[in-house]
Amino acid sequence: MIMKTLRKTLWVSLALGMAFVFFACSQQQTSPNTQKKQFIDSLISEMTVEEKIGQMTLLTSGWSQTGPTMNDNYMEMIRKGQCGNVFNALTVDYNRKLQKIAVEETRLGIPLLFGYDVIHGFKTIFPIPLAESCSWDTTMIRKTARLASKEASASGVTWTFNPMVDISRDPRWGRIAEGAGEDPFLASAIAKAKVKGHQGGDLSDSQTLAACVKHMAAYGAPIAGRDYNTVDMSKRRFKEVYMPPYKAAVEADVASMMTSFNELFGIPATGSHYLLTELLRDQWNYKGMVVTDYTSIPEMIDHGYARDEKHAAELALNAGVDMDMQGASYHEYLKKSLEEGKVTEKQLNKAVRRVLGMKYDLGLFEDPYRYLDNEREDRIIHSQEMMEHALESAKESVVLLKNDAHRGSKVLPLSKDIGSIALVGPLADNQREHLGAWHASGTDSLVTTVRKGLEKEFPNTAIRYAQGCDFTGNDKSGFDQALANAQRSDVVVMAVGEKHTQSGEAASRSDIGLPGVQLDLVKEMVATGKPVVVMVMAGRPMTLPWIDENVPAILNTWHLGTRAGDAVADILSGQTNPSGKLTSTFPRNVGQIPIYYSHKKTGRPYDPNDGYTSRYLDVPNSPLYPFGYGLSYTTFEYSNMQVDKEKIGFGEPLTVTVNIKNTGDRKGEEVVQLYTRDMVGSVTRPVKELKGFRKIALEPGQERRVQFNVSSDDLRFYTADMEYQAEPGKFKVFVGTSSADVMEKSFELVGK
Numbered sequence: 161m162i163m164k165t166l167r168k169t170l171w172v173s174l175a176l177g178m179a180f181v182f183f184a185c186s187q188q189q190t191s192p193n194t195q196k197k198q199f200i201d202s203l204i205s206e207m208t209v210e211e212k213i214g215q216m217t218l219l220t221s222g223w224s225q226t227g228p229t230m231n232d233n234y235m236e237m238i239r240k241g242q243c244g245n246v247f248n249a250l251t252v253d254y255n256r257k258l259q260k261i262a263v264e265e266t267r268l269g270i271p272l273l274f275g276y277d278v279i280h281g282f283k284t285i286f287p288i289p290l291a292e293s294c295s296w297d298t299t300m301i302r303k304t305a306r307l308a309s310k311e312a313s314a315s316g317v318t319w320t321f322n323p324m325v326d327i328s329r330d331p332r333w334g335r336i337a338e339g340a341g342e343d344p345f346l347a348s349a350i351a352k353a354k355v356k357g358h359q360g361g362d363l364s365d366s367q368t369l370a371a372c373v374k375h376m377a378a379y380g381a382p383i384a385g386r387d388y389n390t391v392d393m394s395k396r397r398f399k400e401v402y403m404p405p406y407k408a409a410v411e412a413d414v415a416s417m418m419t420s421f422n423e424l425f426g427i428p429a430t431g432s433h434y435l436l437t438e439l440l441r442d443q444w445n446y447k448g449m450v451v452t453d454y455t456s457i458p459e460m461i462d463h464g465y466a467r468d469e470k471h472a473a474e475l476a477l478n479a480g481v482d483m484d485m486q487g488a489s490y491h492e493y494l495k496k497s498l499e500e501g502k503v504t505e506k507q508l509n510k511a512v513r514r515v516l517g518m519k520y521d522l523g524l525f526e527d528p529y530r531y532l533d534n535e536r537e538d539r540i541i542h543s544q545e546m547m548e549h550a551l552e553s554a555k556e557s558v559v560l561l562k563n564d565a566h567r568g569s570k571v572l573p574l575s576k577d578i579g580s581i582a583l584v585g586p587l588a589d590n591q592r593e594h595l596g597a598w599h600a601s602g603t604d605s606l607v608t609t610v611r612k613g614l615e616k617e618f619p620n621t622a623i624r625y626a627q628g629c630d631f632t633g634n635d636k637s638g639f640d641q642a643l644a645n646a647q648r649s650d651v652v653v654m655a656v657g658e659k660h661t662q663s664g665e666a667a668s669r670s671d672i673g674l675p676g677v678q679l680d681l682v683k684e685m686v687a688t689g690k691p692v693v694v695m696v697m698a699g700r701p702m703t704l705p706w707i708d709e710n711v712p713a714i715l716n717t718w719h720l721g722t723r724a725g726d727a728v729a730d731i732l733s734g735q736t737n738p739s740g741k742l743t744s745t746f747p748r749n750v751g752q753i754p755i756y757y758s759h760k761k762t763g764r765p766y767d768p769n770d771g772y773t774s775r776y777l778d779v780p781n782s783p784l785y786p787f788g789y790g791l792s793y794t795t796f797e798y799s800n801m802q803v804d805k806e807k808i809g810f811g812e813p814l815t816v817t818v819n820i821k822n823t824g825d826r827k828g829e830e831v832v833q834l835y836t837r838d839m840v841g842s843v844t845r846p847v848k849e850l851k852g853f854r855k856i857a858l859e860p861g862q863e864r865r866v867q868f869n870v871s872s873d874d875l876r877f878y879t880a881d882m883e884y885q886a887e888p889g890k891f892k893v894f895v896g897t898s899s900a901d902v903m904e905k906s907f908e909l910v911g912k
């Protein structure tokens with residue numbers, strides 16, 4: 161291996177070569193970890209301070225822009241050994257050109273890392289992460305990450321800035337689209353699935369990517385839901401709600417972690433020794449690399465935490481940041497700080513070791529061009545495997561919010577023999593917007609529109625399309641055509657929602673109803689008296705009270721990616737039975753935010769007969785649609801819930817069983833959810849906490865007994881002393897079809 165590196169590394173010094181040869185001779189006796197350590201030690205011993213800082217620098221290529229500033233000089237910096245890592249550089253040809261500069265024109269020939277935001281697909285786009293989380297199917301989610309890695313790595317990418325695991329309980333925040341919703345238990349399971357999916361079992365496999373869990377920490381809780389805003393919460397809330405998914409990713413061996421833009425506990429995350437060293441390294445024993453978010457080192461000046469950029473760079477390194485993304489602050493100032501004794505070379509070496517470690521694990525020292533194969537690029541991108549999975553994952557992500565009868569019969573699914581469909585709305589014949597936020601290099605020309613999907617799925621039906629209106633603006637001139645179509649059709653199918661730029665980064669909204677005049681369009685369609693199906697296609701939970709009250713059939717389809725149109729057509733026809741369940745609460749209005757199922761009870765829980773209890777005067781406390789909610793074209797009946805014991809000791813499992821029967825007339829899948837409640841604690845506990853879930857498929861009439869095990873480990877929380885442990889006492893356990901529709905039993909935890 162090392163000899164191969166030597167062959168490819170023109171400017172490696174003789175001394176380094178000697179060390180390598182010695183090492184190569186002795187490697188038979190040494191473990192892989194020792195080999196890695198020796199290799200990196202030897203390389204570091206050869207590096208100048210500038211070269212070390214170069215390895216700690218990540219710059220964007222000119223290929224695409226994902227932040228406010230650009231650095232045009234990156235190629236020259238690579239050549240000088242000042243930039244060891246590049247992001248937003250794509251295609252085998254382009255990345256080979258850059259890699260050649262690093263390997264053949266720099267003194268030590270250290271290969272580059274190529275980072276990219278492969279969030280829900282690379283060119284073939286899968287549903288946005290929030291949508292996919294509604295599948296509650298971690299096997300499917302893992303496969304999505306694996307395929308996204310396969311496609312991106314075929315185009316020369318080695319490192320993805322994914323998964324984003326930030327919990328969000330505020331749908332005003334545009335980046336809620338990128339996460340797994342509001343619950344730490346589910347989000348942790350999904351975080352693990354994604355890390356494993358991206359990285360596979362072996363990072364050096366050229367079909368895998370190094371993952372990067374982000375954003376450490378609590379980026380999903382900006383005040384008032386405004387992106388980049390201050391985060392202010394108790395340490396208890398952080399540890400119980402926001403922290404677990406990052407920790408889960410670390411447990412799944414994530415190769416890297418990204419800091420967040422926000423401050424937490426009064427300190428910008430990029431300068432937080434508590435987050436990046438005490439928690440991450442000392443408590444979690446994290447061995448991977450830490451990179452900042454885009455320019456977040458110099459942003460510490462605006463935060464009012466760093467005096468100037470040099471100070472900011474020192475704060476970042478001292479906190480535990482290994483790599484500077486796009487700030488170039490390490491590049492500009494770290495050498496001076498070293499000379500002044502503000503940082504030490506030992507710190508530099510630690511950071512460089514982690515960067516080189518990642519490159520080593522990716523197999524780049526063995527073959528810097530291993531990800532750069534034109535034939536593979538042509539073969540993998542948009543391959544059948546990608547396109548098929550894009551359809552499967554899209555179908556699993558759709559949530560049926562309502563399906564009432566119109567004039568005596570349920571609106572959905574639509575009969576395949578239906579004579580005519582009026583198809584209306586800005587997302588009905590659109591390709592690009594279905595790709596959703598952060599859609600990497602998604603190819604919009606390959607997206608199946610809803611119109612195409614319906615034409616294929618309903619070949620004998622007249623599909624009468626009229627856009628009706630745009631996403632934004634006040635123009636209603638298209639309403640007439642939409643109305644005329646509706647009046648002479650059997651059903652109206654509406655595709656309304658958000659553009660892809662209305663969610664995602666820097667896309668917070670204070671009004672999360674349908675933008676523009678879309679709601680007016682829905683009202684006009686309902687007024688025709690025709691059965692109406694509204695498909696809400698958005699990057700966030702929206703406020704839909706009028707639609708909920710007046711429209712008989714509602715599907716929340718989110719932004720579903722490349723196969724969006726095929727997926728929704730399958731669902732509309734009943735070819736696929738929807739099985740998604742919400743992973744974030746849908747508020748009735750913005751005033752209810754933050755609203756989430758696992759709230760505390762308060763000392764004055766709501767009582768309709770007592771005005772001095774916790775409530776609003778103008779809206780119920782309950783959400784429009786709760787966490788875990790989602791309907792099916794069939795029905796499921798829960799019965800005979802049992803716990804096998806009334807008391808359990810520490811470490812002893814409680815078995816919870818329940819029967820679920822498909823009582824409808826078609827096959828369906830149900831996500832069975834288990835929650836617990838600690839009735840009395842040394843600190844108050846939420847009314848419910850998700851502790852298990854199982855997705856099962858049932859034929860019509862079929863009944864299954866589902867079993868969960870709960871142990872004292874599942875009942876742990878941060879006690880009054882901030883110890884993570886369970887406390888003896890009484891508990892409730894709930895099983896049900898959503899967080900608001902459950903059966904319950906009681907048990908006691910005894911001992912200790």
Ligand code: NOJ
Nearest residue numbers: 226227277321374453454
């Ligand atoms: C800023 C975003 O916050 C982060 O998630 C992303 O990975 C970087 N830009 C790079 O594009």
